Amino acid sequence: MTRPPVIALFPEASFGAALNCVGIARELAARGAEPVFLCHPGFTGVFAEYGFREYHLQPEAGAVQARGEAYWQNFVNTHLAHFDLTPQAQLEAYVAPTWEAIVDTVIAVDDSLEALLAQIQPDAILLDNVIMFPAILRCGRPWARVVSCAETEIPDALVPPYLSGLGPDDVAGRALWEKAASAALRPAHHRYNAFRRARGLRPLPQGQFLECSDWLNLLLAPSAVRYRRAETLPADRFTFLEGCVRDEVPFDPPALPANEGPLVYMSFGSLGAIDTDQIRRMIAVFATIPARFFVNVGGFLDEYREVPDNVFLGSWFPQPSVVAQSALFIHHGGNNSFCEALFHGVPSLVMAYCWDGHDNARRVQDTGTGRSMHRSDWSPDGLRATIDALLKDRDLRDRLAAISAQMKADPGVVRAADAVLSRLGAR
Amino acid sequence: MAERRRAARHNHQSLAQQIVALALDRGLKAGEHMPEQAIAEACGVSRTPIRAAFKILEKNNILIWKEEQGYFLARSAQEGLSDASIAAADRDQGLFTRILADRAARRIADVQSVSALARRYSASRVEVLNALKILSRDGIVSQLPGSAWAFQPLLDTPPAIAESFAFRLTLEPQAILTPGFALDPTRASALRAQMRAFQLLPDGRLTAAGFQRLDIDFHVMIAEGSANRFVQGALLAHHRLRRMAQKEAAPPPFRQRQAMEEHLDILDSLERTQLELAADQMVLHLRRSGIRRPETAGRGMSALLRGAQPAPARKGPAS
Numbered sequence: 001m002t003r004p005p006v007i008a009l010f011p012e013a014s015f016g017a018a019l020n021c022v023g024i025a026r027e028l029a030a031r032g033a034e035p036v037f038l039c040h041p042g043f044t045g046v047f048a049e050y051g052f053r054e055y056h057l058q059p060e061a062g063a064v065q066a067r068g069e070a071y072w073q074n075f076v077n078t079h080l081a082h083f084d085l086t087p088q089a090q091l092e093a094y095v096a097p098t099w100e101a102i103v104d105t106v107i108a109v110d111d112s113l114e115a116l117l118a119q120i121q122p123d124a125i126l127l128d129n130v131i132m133f134p135a136i137l138r139c140g141r142p143w144a145r146v147v148s149c150a151e152t153e154i155p156d157a158l159v160p161p162y163l164s165g166l167g168p169d170d171v172a173g174r175a176l177w178e179k180a181a182s183a184a185l186r187p188a189h190h191r192y193n194a195f196r197r198a199r200g201l202r203p204l205p206q207g208q209f210l211e212c213s214d215w216l217n218l219l220l221a222p223s224a225v226r227y228r229r230a231e232t233l234p235a236d237r238f239t240f241l242e243g244c245v246r247d248e249v250p251f252d253p254p255a256l257p258a259n260e261g262p263l264v265y266m267s268f269g270s271l272g273a274i275d276t277d278q279i280r281r282m283i284a285v286f287a288t289i290p291a292r293f294f295v296n297v298g299g300f301l302d303e304y305r306e307v308p309d310n311v312f313l314g315s316w317f318p319q320p321s322v323v324a325q326s327a328l329f330i331h332h333g334g335n336n337s338f339c340e341a342l343f344h345g346v347p348s349l350v351m352a353y354c355w356d357g358h359d360n361a362r363r364v365q366d367t368g369t370g371r372s373m374h375r376s377d378w379s380p381d382g383l384r385a386t387i388d389a390l391l392k393d394r395d396l397r398d399r400l401a402a403i404s405a406q407m408k409a410d411p412g413v414v415r416a417a418d419a420v421l422s423r424l425g426a427r
Numbered sequence: 428m429a430e431r432r433r434a435a436r437h438n439h440q441s442l443a444q445q446i447v448a449l450a451l452d453r454g455l456k457a458g459e460h461m462p463e464q465a466i467a468e469a470c471g472v473s474r475t476p477i478r479a480a481f482k483i484l485e486k487n488n489i490l491i492w493k494e495e496q497g498y499f500l501a502r503s504a505q506e507g508l509s510d511a512s513i514a515a516a517d518r519d520q521g522l523f524t525r526i527l528a529d530r531a532a533r534r535i536a537d538v539q540s541v542s543a544l545a546r547r548y549s550a551s552r553v554e555v556l557n558a559l560k561i562l563s564r565d566g567i568v569s570q571l572p573g574s575a576w577a578f579q580p581l582l583d584t585p586p587a588i589a590e591s592f593a594f595r596l597t598l599e600p601q602a603i604l605t606p607g608f609a610l611d612p613t614r615a616s617a618l619r620a621q622m623r624a625f626q627l628l629p630d631g632r633l634t635a636a637g638f639q640r641l642d643i644d645f646h647v648m649i650a651e652g653s654a655n656r657f658v659q660g661a662l663l664a665h666h667r668l669r670r671m672a673q674k675e676a677a678p679p680p681f682r683q684r685q686a687m688e689e690h691l692d693i694l695d696s697l698e699r700t701q702l703e704l705a706a707d708q709m710v711l712h713l714r715r716s717g718i719r720r721p722e723t724a725g726r727g728m729s730a731l732l733r734g735a736q737p738a739p740a741r742k743g744p745a746s
Binding site for chain 2: 044045048049050074247248249250252256257264299301302304305306307308309313315318
């Protein structure tokens, strides 16, 4: 009797990537494989709650600082202002230090990852991250790259640069971006390549932190928002998914004191919840709109007072179940949120904070699947008018219904699991 | 007089909940007769309040009245009786339940005057005072010197939930280990059946409300078994606060079933009088339940690890 194939899933430490991988892992388990999770500190228990075995990375001593109140205060003071900047201005202020931190993470956990992979002996590894961990290549097992960011993460002459928020036709903007990005990311890239060399790996070309896999690459870009490419990605190595939306526990919306009108869901992810001032401003506008607003405020529930009667705040929502019941989804352009909106045929109002949120903010406009706005530079009348227009746009709703039907006919989690197992010859 | 009426109404509603719990405990089926006398004895009250509670349950389609025959159960556990009981409570929008819901939703401030509440709910000062007295019995609100009332912190923020688990980790194993711990065998057997039935429900039926009800019922039973009156009192008051808190989103189905399995394991050990093992299993159960919704790192957060970069002046909103 042969043992079931063991698939080690390694999502980065964000809920988007983590829960995408949970969706794929469930389908792998349903097909007889044994999915296990490699888990960053701070994600302990997330995968166990879904019934999967976790292996915890142990960073080098001193590499991780405690995330107490001072940590979050530091975050607020340091980075909130950066989220109001243009994508290009964020290169220096936010993107470059973030890449430096991501490189730090790789260096801090690579030894631990190597030890865990030696312990697990997986038949394949699914890496859902934006950077390669040398231990993965060094262990010699087949590995798949899961591109759960916007499709811009895989470069092409016709696809706008990753994180730029540009449209495909903006040639001048592209040239400026590439020059600025190259300069801003050079120190982090140089340091990363030095680490790769020290681990016996070839360095990566300028600006790249993660190679595509020779075995399998899964892209979570639904066909409705895919870009035209100058070079077609070879189908034997690249599988496009219609998103990667998982089933969640049912959500029964509580009755509100003012319980009239469509349901609007707003979540800016764990990161966006920190800007409580901005969310308070938005809630004040929501109070004037005849709809029910469900707002994810993360761990900051106690920051709010005198919440209007048509608004409900929660620390956590089973997002796919809430989005499925919504008439509008206001989010930060996280790729997971964007895909969930499309999967359930719900218009998006994207208010990008950072990273690929800018790319999706542009894409939602260009593909007519919703609208985007600056996250803080708006007037109450402007925000109210935008929400109102999105709620009343019947053509938009019809277009999204067709997209939803197409995505639901070919669920990304199923296709991903099939792609992995067929390559392993285990089906 | 009005206060007595309101308190009685609250008691009848609690009794109605108790009757539903009894039906669930006994695994009663739809169509089964609900004899007034037997139910009154089981609940330890006279037949008069039972009639009032039966009327509430009839209004909520949980019981059916048949002329000259009495009351009959309209649905069993498999037909959503556990969910129905909660819906009945929600629908009865007594003033105190409205205040509590608004407090949980952060619609009203921490400190309130009676007149402000009277304005908000278009109620008289006496009605508001009665509602506040009901809430004060469960420690939700306390009267300050003067006419102001202060709401106590609710159990719904991550720090409060973490504190709650720490409190329970200290006391619940002790509740079991204190000499004289005694489990109510009828209640234990009924809860065992309910928890097993819960584990067999399809994923789509595993609601947050159903999970929370069974979870708290189990932990209340443990508290009631403690021979130390002070441990028992502190835990029962805390579980009342948990029941009152905003309904948390349910954990994924796997964890819901796993938590029930842990309850069942604890029950097994208690019934074998392996109290030390049961106390250790309680620690394991609470620790697992306490690991929820961690903070994230990753692309968004990781820049923090690098320390501060000077931030440019914040762009002002155009409002």
